[in-house]
Amino acid sequence: MTQIAEEQVVGGHKAATTRPRQTPKAVLGLIGVLVFLGAWELLPVLGIVNAKYLPPASEVLAALALDLGLTAFWVAVGDTMTAWAIGLAIAVVLALVLGLLIGMSPFLRRFTNSTIEFLRPIPSVALIPLAVLLFGMKIESSLLLIIYACFWQVLIQVLYGVADVDNVAMQTARSYGFSHWQRVRDVVFPTMLPYLMTGIRLAASVALILAITAELLIGSPGLGNEITLAQSGGAIAGMYALILATGFLGVLINVVTRVVEKRVLSWHPSVRGEATP
Amino acid sequence: MQSENPTSHAGGRTLPDGEALLSVRNLKKVYRTDAGDIEAVRNLTFDLGRGELVCLVGPSGSGKTTLLKCIAGLLASTEGEVRLDGQVITGPPKKMAVVFQEYGRSLFPWLRVAENVELPLKNAGVPKNERKVLVEQALEAVGLAHVPKSYPWQLSGGMQQRVAIARAVAYQPEVLLMDEPFAAVDAQTRADLEDLIRSVWKKLGVTVLFVTHDIDESIYLGERVIILSSSPTVVQEDIVIDLPAERDQLETRSLPRFTELRHHVYAEIQKAKQGHRPEEAITMVAK
Amino acid sequence: MQSENPTSHAGGRTLPDGEALLSVRNLKKVYRTDAGDIEAVRNLTFDLGRGELVCLVGPSGSGKTTLLKCIAGLLASTEGEVRLDGQVITGPPKKMAVVFQEYGRSLFPWLRVAENVELPLKNAGVPKNERKVLVEQALEAVGLAHVPKSYPWQLSGGMQQRVAIARAVAYQPEVLLMDEPFAAVDAQTRADLEDLIRSVWKKLGVTVLFVTHDIDESIYLGERVIILSSSPTVVQEDIVIDLPAERDQLETRSLPRFTELRHHVYAEIQKAKQGHRPEEAITMVAK
Amino acid sequence: LTGCGGGSLSGQAAAETGASGSAGLTKVVVGVLPIAPSVAVKYGVDKGIFKKHGLDVEFTTSSAGAAMLPAVSTGDLNFAVGNPLSVLTAVDKGLDMKIVTGYSNSKAEGDDINGVVVRADSGINTFADLAGKTTTVNALKTQGDLTIKESAAIDGADPAALKFSEMPFPDMEAQLERKNVDAIWAPEPFLSKALANKDNKLVGYPNQKAIPGLPTMVSFTSGKFAQEKPEVVADFKAAMTETLAAAEADQAGAKAMLPDFMKMDATVAKNLKMETWDGAVPATQLDALGQLAAKLAFLSKAPDVAGLTIK
Amino acid sequence: MKTLKSIGYLLGLPLILLAWWWIATSGAANFFVPTPAQLAETFVETWMGERLVTDVLPSVIRLVVGVLAAIVLGIGLGLAVGLNRTMRALTEPVFEFFRALPPPVLVPVLMLLVGINDGMKIAVIISGCIWPVLLNTIEGVRSIDPVQNETSRSYGISGFNRIRYQVLPSATPTIMAGVRQCLSIGLILMVISEMFASSSGLGFTIVQFQRSFAVPEMWSGIVVLGLIGVALSFIFQWCERRVLRWYHGLKEVENAV
Numbered sequence A: 001m002t003q004i005a006e007e008q009v010v011g012g013h014k015a016a017t018t019r020p021r022q023t024p025k026a027v028l029g030l031i032g033v034l035v036f037l038g039a040w041e042l043l044p045v046l047g048i049v050n051a052k053y054l055p056p057a058s059e060v061l062a063a064l065a066l067d068l069g070l071t072a073f074w075v076a077v078g079d080t081m082t083a084w085a086i087g088l089a090i091a092v093v094l095a096l097v098l099g100l101l102i103g104m105s106p107f108l109r110r111f112t113n114s115t116i117e118f119l120r121p122i123p124s125v126a127l128i129p130l131a132v133l134l135f136g137m138k139i140e141s142s143l144l145l146i147i148y149a150c151f152w153q154v155l156i157q158v159l160y161g162v163a164d165v166d167n168v169a170m171q172t173a174r175s176y177g178f179s180h181w182q183r184v185r186d187v188v189f190p191t192m193l194p195y196l197m198t199g200i201r202l203a204a205s206v207a208l209i210l211a212i213t214a215e216l217l218i219g220s221p222g223l224g225n226e227i228t229l230a231q232s233g234g235a236i237a238g239m240y241a242l243i244l245a246t247g248f249l250g251v252l253i254n255v256v257t258r259v260v261e262k263r264v265l266s267w268h269p270s271v272r273g274e275a276t277p
Numbered sequence B, C: 001m002q003s004e005n006p007t008s009h010a011g012g013r014t015l016p017d018g019e020a021l022l023s024v025r026n027l028k029k030v031y032r033t034d035a036g037d038i039e040a041v042r043n044l045t046f047d048l049g050r051g052e053l054v055c056l057v058g059p060s061g062s063g064k065t066t067l068l069k070c071i072a073g074l075l076a077s078t079e080g081e082v083r084l085d086g087q088v089i090t091g092p093p094k095k096m097a098v099v100f101q102e103y104g105r106s107l108f109p110w111l112r113v114a115e116n117v118e119l120p121l122k123n124a125g126v127p128k129n130e131r132k133v134l135v136e137q138a139l140e141a142v143g144l145a146h147v148p149k150s151y152p153w154q155l156s157g158g159m160q161q162r163v164a165i166a167r168a169v170a171y172q173p174e175v176l177l178m179d180e181p182f183a184a185v186d187a188q189t190r191a192d193l194e195d196l197i198r199s200v201w202k203k204l205g206v207t208v209l210f211v212t213h214d215i216d217e218s219i220y221l222g223e224r225v226i227i228l229s230s231s232p233t234v235v236q237e238d239i240v241i242d243l244p245a246e247r248d249q250l251e252t253r254s255l256p257r258f259t260e261l262r263h264h265v266y267a268e269i270q271k272a273k274q275g276h277r278p279e280e281a282i283t284m285v286a287k
Numbered sequence D: 001l002t003g004c005g006g007g008s009l010s011g012q013a014a015a016e017t018g019a020s021g022s023a024g025l026t027k028v029v030v031g032v033l034p035i036a037p038s039v040a041v042k043y044g045v046d047k048g049i050f051k052k053h054g055l056d057v058e059f060t061t062s063s064a065g066a067a068m069l070p071a072v073s074t075g076d077l078n079f080a081v082g083n084p085l086s087v088l089t090a091v092d093k094g095l096d097m098k099i100v101t102g103y104s105n106s107k108a109e110g111d112d113i114n115g116v117v118v119r120a121d122s123g124i125n126t127f128a129d130l131a132g133k134t135t136t137v138n139a140l141k142t143q144g145d146l147t148i149k150e151s152a153a154i155d156g157a158d159p160a161a162l163k164f165s166e167m168p169f170p171d172m173e174a175q176l177e178r179k180n181v182d183a184i185w186a187p188e189p190f191l192s193k194a195l196a197n198k199d200n201k202l203v204g205y206p207n208q209k210a211i212p213g214l215p216t217m218v219s220f221t222s223g224k225f226a227q228e229k230p231e232v233v234a235d236f237k238a239a240m241t242e243t244l245a246a247a248e249a250d251q252a253g254a255k256a257m258l259p260d261f262m263k264m265d266a267t268v269a270k271n272l273k274m275e276t277w278d279g280a281v282p283a284t285q286l287d288a289l290g291q292l293a294a295k296l297a298f299l300s301k302a303p304d305v306a307g308l309t310i311k
Numbered sequence E: 001m002k003t004l005k006s007i008g009y010l011l012g013l014p015l016i017l018l019a020w021w022w023i024a025t026s027g028a029a030n031f032f033v034p035t036p037a038q039l040a041e042t043f044v045e046t047w048m049g050e051r052l053v054t055d056v057l058p059s060v061i062r063l064v065v066g067v068l069a070a071i072v073l074g075i076g077l078g079l080a081v082g083l084n085r086t087m088r089a090l091t092e093p094v095f096e097f098f099r100a101l102p103p104p105v106l107v108p109v110l111m112l113l114v115g116i117n118d119g120m121k122i123a124v125i126i127s128g129c130i131w132p133v134l135l136n137t138i139e140g141v142r143s144i145d146p147v148q149n150e151t152s153r154s155y156g157i158s159g160f161n162r163i164r165y166q167v168l169p170s171a172t173p174t175i176m177a178g179v180r181q182c183l184s185i186g187l188i189l190m191v192i193s194e195m196f197a198s199s200s201g202l203g204f205t206i207v208q209f210q211r212s213f214a215v216p217e218m219w220s221g222i223v224v225l226g227l228i229g230v231a232l233s234f235i236f237q238w239c240e241r242r243v244l245r246w247y248h249g250l251k252e253v254e255n256a257v
């Protein structure tokens, strides 16, 4: 983590060399997390909620520490992350391909608009009977829910990204006789990449949420299932520990996407130089 | 003055059928905007022979860029047509390279300098080692051999513009369209690049249409200069530059004929700016 | 030739304390990139007196834009400092206007032409009717009075550049920094704009630093010309232009002194491009 | 985070590694809810009772009937253990389901396994007092609101005047304490936990009041499966009945499996009040349930319970 | 002619899909998948009466309030965080933490903190659909053209004016992508929020139908969701066209790919 912070200036210039060295990013992030945990710790102390129902952070962290030593916990994390990774990957690829196809054709854009808008707000949760009907209570059902929810997130971002292609860049490609595919690969795709990255970041957490929700509701093994079990067993601190673990997974996923982003978007204004000093 | 010069005539010069590589016929382009229609180009007719080097000058906003984009097949004309080798242009033709006026936006920010130059070659299927040589030569020629690994946005304006030129040169096109390609480079570099373009033109026999604002440059560079009127645009004049084929920055520019031509073009542009329109063009509009 | 000219000297001219409006002292700027450090400006020292009109020329990539951005407070220097009225510049000072080399990207595409020109005035709290007059006058002066309602991307390159100029002029700054502001306009318009800048400069007493590649332009326009060496950059020479204050496009340019100065500057730039560095600058680096 | 990534294998073996590969066993998949009484199925598996009957049972926990019934109807689950009213509702809507065995019943007398709890100072003393008040149940239109309405009716109130809202059991007590709701319907262990707090008090046991000995769960299968594999169903019926009898006889042994089965604290598990496990189909109570549900319009008509039950 | 064409675009694909569905269900009846005719009939029966006022309307009002609040909050926070590097580093892990929490586990906590009321349901909606707006705003602000920033700075355009005249317009295309996401996520969260401590509402009704195996009714509820989604989206696209007129003009100038 610290290593990432060290390399904050990848491309571009440093905004101000004369100013004192900035606090590393990871340290700031840690401070943010500590402030949050502190606030949580104070909630029961100040009597805003009863510690019986929302245990203080310290207690939950202790429960989490206990969990971390259990193989069963890691098996559950493994199950969840497997569904997460497969679902997310399929959704991203599908949305990317369809998004490029639709986004680049004004006809398809208009033709599919109403249908996309109709399908997007259908909650994955409502599709559970259908998913179970199609795939049974196997991982495919969870995958269907994950893919369905993530797909739209990425698709919309891709559509907006495709629309953002610079005229002059596209004209350049056309004048040099780039084929359709070459234009997609060399012009449209890089332009869309920042939008796609945001889409992936959005979808990554939605995939996690749905992996867990699916486990919660369908009962496939994983963290969600563990949460249900802890919940119905009345192990409140244990339940919050699992929720905390979920949140930390989200933070971890974000760290990974940020690293990827730093590599693939090093040329982009958002990464190369901090827009505002 | 116009009559004094036998090699010039109002309206664009046309060639007999089959001789022209590029023919522009009654080209009209109207931009439709929400604030109303803008007639960028009213009526343009001229021909470019194979292997010609023609400069295009005209007041700012007279439609030079518009014309270039129509020729490049990037913009559909409102009326009239552009033919390349007898074929009506509907999309970008093969083996044509364009250097855009907005050089900054025409370079891909996600590619490094060498990669930007290499990309069109790669897409055209040029083998890797050949590509490497072409890219190196082109960057060398524009004086950027030392920054192949930089990103475009790490370069100065003039350097960016030279990358765009290098990309076009490396591509070895048959037709080269350049839209004020030297606007951002200093005088000395400009002179070098002018000589580069002439040498490329001679070596490869490429047909060049070169938009510039610098009157001296248009005369020094071109074999012919087409002057556009101010908007709505027609061809104001089409002049053959009867200077020796071997040109030299100091010598050629000090020739009396050079000065003569320079004054002529300057006067024409001044006329154009004041709204003068050649007779012929007006009759063409009428028919 | 250098020694023949008593009004020029290598290294930037400095003024006694308190007399300079803008002083640049030992300015150094190094860009840090992943491919290594790029020393854009090595060591620059010069002063601008209040109300001076100074032109800056130098090879492409020599750091003119970098220098301008440091002066405008947009870029922190690596070493050395820039002072305005004795105050070290840390951020953009008030009443300074900049015309950027990347004119196309410096205009806001969501604002119409008139709105683009108006925005800085609005932001500065100029009353509405006053604003209206200033905007109209400025657009009129750059020859764009007919397109106030167009969006920037509906304009030709030269027109966009003129909008950027109009924005700076309408703002009535005390210090005006211009980075190749006429690169995209035709010769005639360019001449008009040159005269516009000189008249604005005279009327408002504004201090102007003007980057250009056109040597004739730098001499015609400036009261002083600073020539930068090629990268890593120092001041190659600082010449006072001893032409009459009243300048005229035809007359001034045909003065023998004009030609003399022109040749001198040209020769200097050529030297700069070939890597010649003035003694003084080198000693400055050493200390 | 990755500090203990290597993972000391201190955890117990996963619960679900069934004895696979044993020759001659018929594999069946059973869906159960993640609640304490479901542990009996695990008990039967662990003690080899199903195996004895030629069944290789794999069970999956699923918290939603929404997923369980479609899964049973497609054959993805061969059997499931769930709330009888859900089964009756599904049948009422046209889904083909058959009840195989009884599973667990509430207590006909004494302390029941679920009850309605209110704040001690709320002034609610009988079910009738719930009129105009909000009671939380885990899911609407299920046994909770049905029995509470009926209990209120018995106490002389208009059942239509009762208000209900949904909430997961673990969240109920907190909301009661915050006075966001007036009454909660809680099963064990939440019931004991809520009553341990002096500020709460019990209103009554609605199951006991409405239909004493009301079955809380039954095991069921799809009509199609019952028709195609009658011998498997018969085996299952026998094994299940035996399992439930064994578990009922060895309460302590069954409860000892709870911490592993559902993360329940060992002491809580030990003291847990459990429903009565019984494999016999409680036909009378089911009939009464059907009648009541029809009366209160939970079902369109009273079901033919006998026709739904596998003999 | 023009309206005819847009109607064709609007209904073309839905009609094709409808026909496909009709053919697919015309064979063996499936309990969980109704036929179009069944669905249409149920739809009218179920939603065209009193339910419209008692269930659909309150839900939609909560949805609109939640979504609007999420947009305002998302853009506001996004600007604050996007413009300030330190803020970004400070808040990012916490945001990411919350973003990964499934709403079903968040709701109980919200019930503890907010209580059981419309406020809680709106909070649930906001807690879910703020993220696309927030993330897109942050990214939009971060990727502003540096030349535009330099222009603003050099003309002393700062603070509110800079946000109003430069930062916001420049980031709008990106923000709009987030707002569009926000609408449909809001609708999904409206359903989820009504799965807790509710006894009425569109989401509640759908879940209720699902649980009681009223399959055609459940699907008809989903159709209602879809229709609301389409309606919201069309309103949004209408606004977007107005707000981003310059952008579409800029991008669509003869820019057929």
Ligand SMILES: Nc1ncnc2c1ncn2[C@@H]1O[C@H](COP(=O)(O)OP(=O)(O)OP(=O)(O)O)[C@@H](O)[C@H]1O
Residues within 6 Å of the ligand: B031, B032, B033, B038, B039, B040, B058, B059, B060, B061, B062, B063, B064, B065, B066, B067, B101, B231, C153, C154, C155, C156, C157, C158, C159, C184, C185, C186, E253
């Ligand atoms: N996309 C557009 N939409 C509307 N009008 C346009 C558009 N592009 C150009 N125009 C108009 O067309 C006319 C000609 O523009 P064009 O760019 O061809 O001029 P130009 O000769 O290249 O000028 P310059 O030398 O300044 O680059 C101008 O009046 C301009 O306003």
Ligand SMILES: Nc1ncnc2c1ncn2[C@@H]1O[C@H](COP(=O)(O)OP(=O)(O)OP(=O)(O)O)[C@@H](O)[C@H]1O
Residues within 6 Å of the ligand: A012, A013, B153, B154, B155, B156, B157, B158, B159, B184, B185, B186, C031, C032, C033, C038, C039, C040, C058, C059, C060, C061, C062, C063, C064, C065, C066, C067, C101, C231
């Ligand atoms: N953002 C950047 N990152 C890295 N290097 C840069 C950056 N901007 C400029 N440079 C480098 O600094 C040097 C000077 O650039 P600058 O833009 O100041 O030149 P210039 O004198 O304005 O040239 P031109 O006349 O071509 O516009 C160049 O070598 C350039 O590559």
Ligand SMILES: [Mg+2]
Residues within 6 Å of the ligand: B064, B065, B066, B101, B179, C156, C157, C158
């Ligand atoms: Mg142009």
Ligand SMILES: [Mg+2]
Residues within 6 Å of the ligand: B156, B157, B158, C064, C065, C066, C101, C179
């Ligand atoms: Mg520059």
